[in-house]
Structures are given as structure tokens and as C-alpha cells.
Amino acid sequence: MSVVQIYTDGACRGNPGPGGWGVLMLSQGQERELCGGEPQTTNNRMELQAVIEALAALTRPCEVELHTDSQYVQKGIQEWIHAWRQNGWRTSARQPVKNADLWQRLWDESQRHQVQWRWVKGHAGNPGNERADQLARRGMEKCL
Numbered sequence: 001m002s003v004v005q006i007y008t009d010g011a012c013r014g015n016p017g018p019g020g021w022g023v024l025m026l027s028q029g030q031e032r033e034l035c036g037g038e039p040q041t042t043n044n045r046m047e048l049q050a051v052i053e054a055l056a057a058l059t060r061p062c063e064v065e066l067h068t069d070s071q072y073v074q075k076g077i078q079e080w081i082h083a084w085r086q087n088g089w090r091t092s093a094r095q096p097v098k099n100a101d102l103w104q105r106l107w108d109e110s111q112r113h114q115v116q117w118r119w120v121k122g123h124a125g126n127p128g129n130e131r132a133d134q135l136a137r138r139g140m141e142k143c144l
Helices: 043-057 071-086 100-110 127-141
Strands: 003-012 017-027 030-041 063-068 114-119
Touching: 003 043, 003 127, 017 043, 017 127, 030 043, 030 127, 043 063, 043 071, 043 100, 043 127, 063 127, 071 100, 071 114
Parallel strands: 003 063, 063 114
Antiparallel strands: 003 017, 017 030
């Protein structure tokens, strides 16, 4: 089984404000680009939406290496989400988890695949991350 390489990014003009998400998918020499946006959102919501859209676009269970420059997404899915789920989508301070609707969708989508989560430094010349950033900006421009 080949591994699907996925690069995701989110962007927002103002926070909140118009935002966009972008996805670059690479597998067996093939590329696929996805992007979209919302007129009023936050950067964190767009980071999450990018990952959800990427995993949802896979038509069958896959091995995935998912690259994100969002520590919020990477730490959230690998560290925090387990306690949130156990605590009824509440933080350790018993407050509602921000963006719980997207975290729940991300959890569901991620369970269909074998995902290795990789954090990459944003705007540091990583070609996949740079392309995902361009796609997120394209998605945002559609909402301006």
C-alpha cells in the first residue's frame, strides 16, 4: 500500500475574518489540489477544515503522512483530543472545547485511515507546505 502525502494549511485575513484552507495531496506520482473558504471564520477553524477536507477526499482507507504547520492541529489530534472526548468535549478547566464541531469531524475522518501526523515549520521553504499555503490563500480570495 502506498502512502499518501498530504500537506494542509489554513489562512485568515483578520481573526476572525475571511478565511481559506488548502490541501496538496501526493500519491504515486499524482497530485491533487483542494481549496475553499468561508467569509467569516478563524485561522484555527481553517487549519482544521483543511485536514478534514483532505481526509474526507480519500475514497478508501489509506496510509497517510499528514503535514501541517499548525501546532494547534498537531497537538490537538495527538495529545488533547483523548481527554476532550472523555470529558464530554470539555477542557480540563471544564470549559467547552473551542471548535468542538470540527474536532469531532476530524476525529471521525482520521479513524478511517492510518495517519502519521507531521508538524512542519510554516513559511520555511518546505515546498509542500508552501503550496498548501498558496491554496489556502486562493480559497480565502474567493470569500473577499
